[in-house]
Amino acid sequence: MNMKSGVQIWLIRHGETEWSKSGQHTGTTDIPLTDEGRKQAQALAPVLASRSFDLVLTSPMGRAIETCRLAGLGDRATVEPELHEWNYGIYEGRTTPDIRAEVPDWSVWTSPIPQGENLADVGGRAQALIDKLLATQATNIALFSHAHFSRVFGAQWAMGSPSLGAHLVMDTAAMSVLGFERDVRAIIKWNLLP
Template sequence: MQADRKPASIYLVRHGETIWSASGQHTGRTDIALTDHGEDQARALRPMLSAVSFDQVFVSPATRARQTCSLAGLADAAQVEPDLAEWDYGRYEGMRSIDIRAERPGWAVYRDGCPGGETPGEVVLRADRLIARLRERGGTIALFSHGQIGSTLAVRWIGLSIIEGQHLVLGTAAVGVLGYNPGHADMPVISAWNLGPSH
C-alpha cells in the first residue's frame, strides 16, 4: 500500500433476499432478482451506508448484488468486480444443503467444494487475489456480494483457512466490516458482522 493511503476498511454487503436465499437453495451463477422483501431490505441499508464516505465501491456481476447496490444508493460509484461472484456450485446449483447431504453425507462446501463447480482452493485463489488488490488500494471500500464468498473473504482477510468460513453466516442485506486493530495497525480483524437494520 502506498504511504499516503490509509489502511483498507472494507464494508462487505450481502445482497437482499431472493426466492432461493429464502428457501435455502444454493445460488451461484443463476441470475435471480431480489424479492419485494429483498428490495425493501436493500433500501433499508441506505441510511447506514450513506453515513460512510466510500473511496470505492465494487459489486458482483449478479443482478441481485447490483440491485442491492443500487437500492442502497451506491450504484453511481460502483464498478463490477468478477471476483465478487458467488461460488460456482456446479451440479449443486439450486440444491439445499440438506438435500446434498442426503446423497453425500457430511458434505461441507468450504471443505469439499462442488462437482462441476469450484473447489475451495479455487475460491481461495479468487478471494486472496481480491484482498491483495484491496489492501494495495487502501481507503474505505464497499463490496456488494454474496453469502459464502463473503464468509470466505472474511476468514481469508484475517489469515484463516477457508474451512473456518462455515462459522460465519452473513444474513441477507447484512454488512460485515473488515479492517485493522486500532492498537496494532498490522493486525487484520473482523470489526463487525451482520450489521443492518433487520439484524
C-alpha cells in the same frame, strides 16, 4: 506498521431472493431480489450514506447490483468479477439437505464440488481480490457480494485461511466491516443488520 492499516472494507450481502429464502445454493443463476429483498436493500441506504466510500465494487450478479443501487451506491459502483458467488457446479439450485440425501455429510466447505469451485479455489479468488484492493489508494471500500463468498473473504482477510468462513454466518442484506487492529488484519464487525 502496515501502510494500509487505515483501510476499512465493508462487505455487504445482497438482499433476499427466493433461493436464499429456501436455502438453495445460488451461484451462477441470476435470481432477482424479492420484494422483501428490495426493502432490505433500501434499509441499507441510511447506514451507508453516513460513510464516505472511495471505492465501491459489486458482483456482476443482478441481485448484488440491485442491492448496491437500492442502497444508494449504484452510481459509484464498478462491477468486479471476482465478487461473484461460489460456483456450486452440479449442486446449483439444490439445498444442503437435498444433497445429503445422496451424499451423506456433504458440506460446501469440505466436499468436492463437481463442475464447480472448491474451498481452495474460492479462497484463492478472495486472496487475489484482497491483494488487488490493498494495492489501490482506497481506504474506505464497499463490496456488494454474496453469502459464501463474503464469508470466505472475511476468513481470508482475518486468518489467511478460507475454512474459518464455515463459522461466519451472513444474513441477507447484512453488513460486515474488515480492517485493522493496530497493524493486524481484523474482523471489526460481522453480520450487522440495518
